[in-house]
Amino acid sequence: MSSPDEGQTYAEKALADYITAEASPNPAFLPITRDTKLIELGILDSLSILKLVGFLEEKFGTKVDPEDVVSENFETIAAITAYVSKKRGGS
Amino acid sequence: MNVAGAMERRTESQQVLHLLPHLSASAFPRRVAVRSEGRQISYQELDALSDAVAAALQSLGVAKGDRVGIYLPKSVASVVSIYSILKCGGVYVPFDPDAPAERLALIAKNCGIQAVMTNSSKLGGLEAVASKGAPIASAVLVDYDLEAAAEASHPGGRLKVLSWKEASGSGKPSVVPVSPDDTAYILYTSGSTGVPKGVTISHRNSMSFVVWAAECLGLKEDDVVVCHAPLHFDISVFSVFSTCRAGGTVLMLPDRASTFPAQLSSLIEREGVTVWYSVPSVLILLTLYGSLSKRELSKLRAVVFAGEVFPAKYLRQLIAMVPRPRYLNWYGPTETNVCTSYEVEKGSDILSAPPIGRACSYAETFAMTDDGRLVSGPGESGELYVGGPTVMQGYWADPEKTAKLLVDDPRAPGSGVRFYKTGDLVTLDGGGNYLYLGRRDGMVKTRGYRVELGEVEAAIYQHPAVREAVVVAVPDELVGNRLHAFVSPNVGADLTKEDVLAFCGGKLPKYMVPDSMSFMTSIPKTSNGKMDRVALAEGVLRGAGTS
Numbered sequence: 001m002s003s004p005d006e007g008q009t010y011a012e013k014a015l016a017d018y019i020t021a022e023a024s025p026n027p028a029f030l031p032i033t034r035d036t037k038l039i040e041l042g043i044l045d046s047l048s049i050l051k052l053v054g055f056l057e058e059k060f061g062t063k064v065d066p067e068d069v070v071s072e073n074f075e076t077i078a079a080i081t082a083y084v085s086k087k088r089g090g091s
Numbered sequence: 092m093n094v095a096g097a098m099e100r101r102t103e104s105q106q107v108l109h110l111l112p113h114l115s116a117s118a119f120p121r122r123v124a125v126r127s128e129g130r131q132i133s134y135q136e137l138d139a140l141s142d143a144v145a146a147a148l149q150s151l152g153v154a155k156g157d158r159v160g161i162y163l164p165k166s167v168a169s170v171v172s173i174y175s176i177l178k179c180g181g182v183y184v185p186f187d188p189d190a191p192a193e194r195l196a197l198i199a200k201n202c203g204i205q206a207v208m209t210n211s212s213k214l215g216g217l218e219a220v221a222s223k224g225a226p227i228a229s230a231v232l233v234d235y236d237l238e239a240a241a242e243a244s245h246p247g248g249r250l251k252v253l254s255w256k257e258a259s260g261s262g263k264p265s266v267v268p269v270s271p272d273d274t275a276y277i278l279y280t281s282g283s284t285g286v287p288k289g290v291t292i293s294h295r296n297s298m299s300f301v302v303w304a305a306e307c308l309g310l311k312e313d314d315v316v317v318c319h320a321p322l323h324f325d326i327s328v329f330s331v332f333s334t335c336r337a338g339g340t341v342l343m344l345p346d347r348a349s350t351f352p353a354q355l356s357s358l359i360e361r362e363g364v365t366v367w368y369s370v371p372s373v374l375i376l377l378t379l380y381g382s383l384s385k386r387e388l389s390k391l392r393a394v395v396f397a398g399e400v401f402p403a404k405y406l407r408q409l410i411a412m413v414p415r416p417r418y419l420n421w422y423g424p425t426e427t428n429v430c431t432s433y434e435v436e437k438g439s440d441i442l443s444a445p446p447i448g449r450a451c452s453y454a455e456t457f458a459m460t461d462d463g464r465l466v467s468g469p470g471e472s473g474e475l476y477v478g479g480p481t482v483m484q485g486y487w488a489d490p491e492k493t494a495k496l497l498v499d500d501p502r503a504p505g506s507g508v509r510f511y512k513t514g515d516l517v518t519l520d521g522g523g524n525y526l527y528l529g530r531r532d533g534m535v536k537t538r539g540y541r542v543e544l545g546e547v548e549a550a551i552y553q554h555p556a557v558r559e560a561v562v563v564a565v566p567d568e569l570v571g572n573r574l575h576a577f578v579s580p581n582v583g584a585d586l587t588k589e590d591v592l593a594f595c596g597g598k599l600p601k602y603m604v605p606d607s608m609s610f611m612t613s614i615p616k617t618s619n620g621k622m623d624r625v626a627l628a629e630g631v632l633r634g635a636g637t638s
Contacts, residue, residue, distance in 0.1 A: 021589075039350060042189055042601065046350045046376055047570065066380045067353050074351070 008034065011060070011084065015077045018055055023048045034078040039071055049074060056080070062087045107269045107294040108301070109177035111335040112138045119312050119338040125170045126315075126362070127343035130236050132167050134338065137174065144175035144208075144231065145264035147253055151229050153206050155180030155267050158277065160199060160207035160227070161322060162186045162217050165343040168233040169322060170331060172208035173276075180267035183276045184289075185322035186220075188213065188346065190600040194287065196223035198279050202289055202487045210234050211255075218248045231258050271295035277487050278325055278425050281542050281603065283533060285549030289487030290325075290425045299453045299480040300428040301332040307419075307432065307451075308366060308393050310337035315362055315390075318343045319369040324540070325425045326397060329368055349373045352381035360386045366393045367416075370539025371401035372570050378409040388413055397421040397429065398539030399571040400444045400527060407441045422447035422527065425541075426496070426511050427477040430454040431525055446524035447517070454479040455510075458517050458525070459501060472518040472528055476501070476510040483511070535564035536571045540602045544574075547605065550598040551576060554591060556584035559614045562605060563628040575631045576608035586610075607631075 008016075016032045023043050029036060038044045044052065052074075053064045062084050073083040112124065116138035124137040132140070153159060159176045161183055163169045169185075176183040184204060186195050198204075199220060206229045209217050214230060221227040227250065234255035275294045279287040310316070310333055318330035318341050334341040342362050348355050356377055359367070367374075374396055377383060394409075394416045401420065410418060418435035433448025435441070450456040458466035458473040466473040478500065485493035500508040516528040533544040544562045551560040559579040564572040576595075580586040588608055595604045615623045 039347060042347070044350070045347070045601070046352070046373075049350060050376075050380065066382050067385075069380060070351050070354050 009081065011081045012077050014059065015080060018052070018059075019043065019077070022051060022055075032077065034081075035076050037075060038077070039075050044074065052080075056084060060084050060088065106271050106298050107177070107273075108275055108297060108332055109141075109174050109269070111301075111332060112141060112174050115335055115338040122312055122338055123340045124335065125167045125341050125343060127166045127236065128345055130167045131340075132171070132235075137171065140235075140259060141171050141174035141178055142263050143261045144171060144233065144258050145178035146261035147231055147258040148175060148179050148181065148206060149264050150261065151206055151231070151251070151253065153179050153181050155269070156182065156274065157206070158182045158184050158202045158204045160184050160186050160195075160204045162188060162195070162207050162209040162213055162220075163233065164188050164213075164346050165318060165321060165327075166236045167343065168208075168210060168235040170341070170343065171235060172233050173322075173331060176208070177269075177275060178267075179264055180269050180273065182274045185276070185278070185327075187321060187323050187600050191597050192216065192219040192223055193598055194600065195220045196225040198287055198289070199225035199227055201279075201286070202277055205229065206231065208233050210237055212237065214248070214250075214252065218250060221250055229253065233258065235259075269294065271298065274484060278323055280425055281534070281540075281546045283543040283545035285546050287546075288489060288492065291484045291487045292428075293484050296428065296481050296483060297328060297332065300451075301328065301336060303451055303453055304329050304429065305333040305336050308333075308395070308417075310334060310339055310366070312338035314339035314365045316341050316366040317359075317364055317368065319348065319367075319373060320539075321346065324398075325423075325428060326368060326370070326539075328428065329395075349376060352376045352379070356381040356383055356386045356388075359391065360388060363390045364388075365390050366395070367391060368395040368397070370398040371396045371405075372399065372538050374401070374409055375405045375569055378405050378412065383409075383412045389415065391416045393417045393419065395419045395421055397423070399536045402568050403441050403443050403445075405568070406435070406445065410435070410437055410441070418445075420445045420447060422525075423477070423481075424511070424513050424515070426483045427454070427479075427513070428481040430456060430477045430479070430481065433524055446520055446526045448524050453481060456525070457502065458519075463501070465502070466517070466519060468519055469521055470518070472516055474531060475513045475515045475517045475525065477513060478508060478510040482509060535574075537564070537574060538570045538602050542572075542574065542603050547574060547576070547595070547599065547603055550595050550603075551578060551591060553598070554586075554594045556581050556586045557591070558582075559622075561614050561622040561624060561627060563624050563631060565628055565631045573606040574603070575628075576605035577611050577614055577627055578608060579611050579613050 012034050019032050029041050056062050116134040120135035121133050123131045124134045125132050159181045161172045173183050208231050229251040231253045232255045271294045277289040277291050279289050282288040316330050316334040320326035330341050420433045421429040422431045423429040431448045433446050435445050455478040458475050460473040496512050497509050500506050514531045517525045547562045548560050558581045562576045565575050567573045
């Protein structure tokens with residue numbers, strides 16, 4: 001799978017691995033990094049986002065409100081992890 | 092002046108699509124014709140700008156009957172492009188802006204596209220298409236929607252490029268006489284042998300539907316109609332042309348609008364959408380994840396869906412949340428445009444998926460059993476045939492396939508009246524409505540798109556390490572069908588799932604890339620040596636074949 005960036009957190013690596021395996025992105029977009037534009041590049045579409053929401057809920061124990069499934073929270077892995085940590089009351 | 096009335100007063104020979112913006116510009120010069128992501132254009136501007144760009148196309152040598160590609164995201168620019176091409180008597184061919192270069196090159200080669208409308212940000216992608224053996228020689232940059240791109244120059248590359256500044260300043264085109272039986276556009280759909288096939292539609296084919304649809308929904312100048320489908324999908328024909336005929340506003344949704352259902356529902360509210368038209372899977376996403384009950388949707392007066400079956404339980408939920416609009420199910424292959432319509436009875440319990448309804452006023456339909464009897468009531472099923480003015484001219488450059496599917500009326504051999512054999516199996520309910528039962532062949536619908544399983548298999552077979560491959564459709568409530576590939580690699584080949592799927596991603600549009608796949612040492616066969624698709628699909632449903 002993708003080689004971990006320097007300073008990549010556990011959550012970022014887990015997400016990058018999940019997206020690489022599940023969304024089978026165009027090889028030109030690999031490796032998926034924390035700043036890869038997931039929506040703009042078409043790596044995630046409406047159905048893969050819904051699967052990803054299920055993954056977030058299971059893996060990180062986060063309850064995702066449908067109103068939170070918006071581009072700001074899902075455009076990059078960095079945005080997703082920021083959203084998850086906010087939901088968990090983290091930093 | 093009433094546009095519909097003016098249209099009817101014109102002689103029949105003037106019933107061509109590109110007259111629509113001209114008529115609406117006379118009636119409603121300042122009304123917004125197209126809106127997309129904060130950009131908008133009035134009818135007067137649309138008419139003038141498409142004149143200028145048509146003149147630019149003529150300066151590149153585009154003449155009557157020439158095919159011109161549109162390689163743009165859905166935008167104001169894409170609508171300007173459609174009318175510019177039609178105004179020079181050209182034939183527009185919408186490209187899927189996300190499709191791999193290789194597939195677009197096949198399309199450009201098939202119908203001989205030399206000029207393409209694109210924009211500065213897609214130009215690199217177009218160069219890639221051109222480098223794959225497509226005959227594309229020139230590009231017109233329609234940068235209407237782009238910031239500060241109008242001045243950009245594009246040296247190098249193999250294409251002759253006309254900048255937006257040059258294109259938009261080109262004045263009036265020479266008038267080209269176009270008749271209703273001239274071709275207006277070609278829409279490419281999945282082809283079973285691996286090459287997409289070009290459904291060729293005349294102005295009359297399109298206009299017969301466009302006028303009916305506008306009247307069926309009573310479209311008026313204050314309507315805001317969404318265009319959710321991409322331009323290569325015939326659902327867009329209604330949004331672009333019927334809305335223009337009424338002088339209303341077409342709202343071109345960005346290509347990824349349905350990625351975030353809650354944002355999409357906010358947009359419907361904010362834009363005051365009055366008429367919605369899409370495939371059911373988008374409406375299902377909105378129903379489940381769109382927070383619809385929190386939105387103020389009182390302006391929405393009609394919701395139309397087409398392209399796949401709408402499961403009853405989701406339709407019930409949707410109507411419960413958004414009870415006010417009319418709900419209509421339209422049916423029709425690209426080859427015939429919409430040919431049947433059914434209005435959902437909201438008062439009654441919806442216990443099964445809605446029927447596809449009865450023939451539209453312009454269409455003639457019948458269903459015939461395998462032994463040549465007409466289906467006359469419940470309990471009988473047969474293949475649906477469609478005749479009338481909306482039936483396509485044929486498949487581009489494929490007289491053989493055209494002759495196979497556009498046939499003489501089987502009820503009156505020798506009459507010379509052509510009917511399209513849809514390949515769709517239907518029956519009738521007690522009320523005389525057609526009910527859709529399924530397909531006769533390897534074509535399936537996923538996310539409303541037609542996919543020939545053979546085209547997906549043909550792509551996988553091109554991988555040098557693949558020995559055998561079969562793709563099956565696994566029924567899915569959300570998207571109609573999911574695609575699952577079974578692949579048997581060559582002995583000793585080092586092949587991963589990611590390799591195969593990435594390889595497909597380089598050849599097929601995303602909706603045709605299998606959703607999942609598994610390896611097998613050999614593919615199970617039926618007693619007559621054919622791959623056993625039924626057993627394989629059942630295996631996936633039971634969870635046995637997935638990985």
